[in-house]
Amino acid sequence: MLHGLGGSARAWDGVIAALDAEFEAAPIDLPGFGEARDATDLGVADMADQVAAIVRQRAAARWLLVGHSMGGKIASIVAARALAGEPGLFGLAGVVLLAGSPPSPEPMDEDKRREMIGWAAGGPLDAAAAQAFVAANVAAPLDPVAQRLTIDDLERSSRQAWLAWLERGSREDWSIDVGTLKLPALIIVGSADGELGEAGQHATNALVYPRASIVVENNAAHLLHLERPREVARHIGRFWHQRAGISPAMPEEFVRLVGSARVSRRMRAALATRAIADDPDYLPGVLSPAQLKTLRALADRVLPQTAPAIDLAARIDAQLATGQGDGWRFADMPPDRTAYALALDGLDGFGDLPEPERQARLSQLESGGFGLATLSAQQMQHWFEDLRADLVRIWVAHPATMARMGFDGFANGGDGVRKQGFELLAAGEREPWEALAEMPR
Structure with a gap:
C-alpha cells in the first residue's frame, strides 16, 4: 500500500482496520516520508526500487498493489516491472489506484503547483500549510484522529522529498516504460476531486489499464483513504473476490521457483501474463x-x-x-x-x-x-x-496447472551466460533445488 504526497504508511490505518482478515496489509513509507523521512534517494525510480525490494522480501504468492495519488504512479511502474518478468515480482494479481497519479506527467494546475512549492520554501511544511493542504483535498472535515495523523505526516515530510515530487517526479513521463497493463485494475475517485478525479482518470490511467473499473465515491475528494476508509476497504475486497483473485492459486514454493535465477525474465514474463485472472x-x-x-x-x-x-x-x-x-x-x-x-x-x-x-x-x-x-x-x-x-x-x-502437475521444466536457465540446465535426468530423480519435489499432486 503506497501513500500519496505528504502521507505515510499510517495513512492506511483506517482502511487496514476495515479490511477482511484474509488480507495481509503491507503499508510502506516511501523515501522522504513517514519513518523514511531521512532518506536521500527521492526520485520516482528510487521509490519504485524500494517497493520492489519490499515485495521481494515478503515473497507473497499473490499480491495487490494499492497506490494513492503519488503512490499510484509508483504502483504502475512496479506493476510494469512485474509483468516484464523482473526477478522476485511474480504473483501480482491486480492494481488498485485511489486518485492515482498516472505514469504520464500528472495533470496539475501550475498555480497550485507553485503554491505547494512555496509552502516548503523555507523548510518543511508548517501547521498552516499542512492544514491548507488537507482543506484543499477533502470534501468535508476529517475525523479528529485522521486529521491529526495527516497534519503530523505532512509536517514531518522531508522538504527535499516534497520538492522532488512537485518539481520533478510528478512531471516525469514513464508512459513508454509502463505501456499498457492488461491487469485487473480498480480506480477509486472522489466526486469532488480535481485533476485526478473521474475525468482525469479516464484520460490517463484508464488508458494504461484497459481492464480498469472506475468507482466514484460521492461527497469525497482527494484523500479517499482518510475520508472513506471503510468504503475503500469494501471496494478492495469486492475487487479481489470478483476480479483479481478469481484465478487458480499457486503454492509459495512454485512462486519462489518462478522468481529464482533459474528462470529467465522472458519466461517469467510469459508466466506472469498467463497467471492473470480472466476478465469475467x-x-x-x-x-x-x-x-x-x-x-x-x-x-x-x-x-x-x-x-x-x-x-x-x-x-x-x-x-x-x-x-x-x-x-x-x-x-x-x-x-x-x-x-x-x-x-x-x-x-x-x-x-x-x-x-x-x-x-x-x-x-x-x-x-x-x-x-x-x-x-x-x-x-x-x-x-x-x-x-x-x-x-x-x-x-x-x-x-x-504446471504447479499442480509438478512440472518445472521451464527452470532450465536464467539470464546469465551459463544456463544451469538439469543434471539428473532419470525417471523419478529430482535435483535438490526442485521446489516441487514434495508438493502434493
Missing part, C-alpha cells in the same frame, strides 16, 4: 457472443476444471484475435478464424443439450461422423482435434 466480463474479439458461449460449453465438457477455472474459451478467442496459435493447420481446413466460426455456428445450442446428447455429439465429432453444409465431416473431425489441442495447450501452459 470478457467481450470476444473474433467470435460472436453465441459462438463464445458454445465454445465455453465445449471446453467445459472436453476439459472439465475445478473452481476457480481458467476461461479457456476466452483465451482461444484472444489467440484468434492476435493471429497466434500453434502455427499449423490441416491442409483441408480454412484459416483458424474461419474454421472456428463455421464449426461453432454448426454446434450452436450444444450447451443446452442433455448430457447424453452432448456426449454423443462429441463422439460423432471425434469419429468423423458429424458434418455441416459449410464443413465436411472430415473437416469437423480435424477441427475438433485442433480444438482439443488448443484447449489442452492453453490449460497446461497456465502456471497453476
Whole structure:
C-alpha cells in the first residue's frame, strides 16, 4: 500500500482496520516520508526500487498493489516491472489506484503547483500549510484522529522529498516504460476531486489499464483513504473476490521457483501474463457472443476444471484475435478464424443439450461422423482435434496447472551466460533445488 504526497504508511490505518482478515496489509513509507523521512534517494525510480525490494522480501504468492495519488504512479511502474518478468515480482494479481497519479506527467494546475512549492520554501511544511493542504483535498472535515495523523505526516515530510515530487517526479513521463497493463485494475475517485478525479482518470490511467473499473465515491475528494476508509476497504475486497483473485492459486514454493535465477525474465514474463485472472466480463474479439458461449460449453465438457477455472474459451478467442496459435493447420481446413466460426455456428445450442446428447455429439465429432453444409465431416473431425489441442495447450501452459502437475521444466536457465540446465535426468530423480519435489499432486 503506497501513500500519496505528504502521507505515510499510517495513512492506511483506517482502511487496514476495515479490511477482511484474509488480507495481509503491507503499508510502506516511501523515501522522504513517514519513518523514511531521512532518506536521500527521492526520485520516482528510487521509490519504485524500494517497493520492489519490499515485495521481494515478503515473497507473497499473490499480491495487490494499492497506490494513492503519488503512490499510484509508483504502483504502475512496479506493476510494469512485474509483468516484464523482473526477478522476485511474480504473483501480482491486480492494481488498485485511489486518485492515482498516472505514469504520464500528472495533470496539475501550475498555480497550485507553485503554491505547494512555496509552502516548503523555507523548510518543511508548517501547521498552516499542512492544514491548507488537507482543506484543499477533502470534501468535508476529517475525523479528529485522521486529521491529526495527516497534519503530523505532512509536517514531518522531508522538504527535499516534497520538492522532488512537485518539481520533478510528478512531471516525469514513464508512459513508454509502463505501456499498457492488461491487469485487473480498480480506480477509486472522489466526486469532488480535481485533476485526478473521474475525468482525469479516464484520460490517463484508464488508458494504461484497459481492464480498469472506475468507482466514484460521492461527497469525497482527494484523500479517499482518510475520508472513506471503510468504503475503500469494501471496494478492495469486492475487487479481489470478483476480479483479481478469481484465478487458480499457486503454492509459495512454485512462486519462489518462478522468481529464482533459474528462470529467465522472458519466461517469467510469459508466466506472469498467463497467471492473470480472466476478465469475467470478457467481450470476444473474433467470435460472436453465441459462438463464445458454445465454445465455453465445449471446453467445459472436453476439459472439465475445478473452481476457480481458467476461461479457456476466452483465451482461444484472444489467440484468434492476435493471429497466434500453434502455427499449423490441416491442409483441408480454412484459416483458424474461419474454421472456428463455421464449426461453432454448426454446434450452436450444444450447451443446452442433455448430457447424453452432448456426449454423443462429441463422439460423432471425434469419429468423423458429424458434418455441416459449410464443413465436411472430415473437416469437423480435424477441427475438433485442433480444438482439443488448443484447449489442452492453453490449460497446461497456465502456471497453476504446471504447479499442480509438478512440472518445472521451464527452470532450465536464467539470464546469465551459463544456463544451469538439469543434471539428473532419470525417471523419478529430482535435483535438490526442485521446489516441487514434495508438493502434493
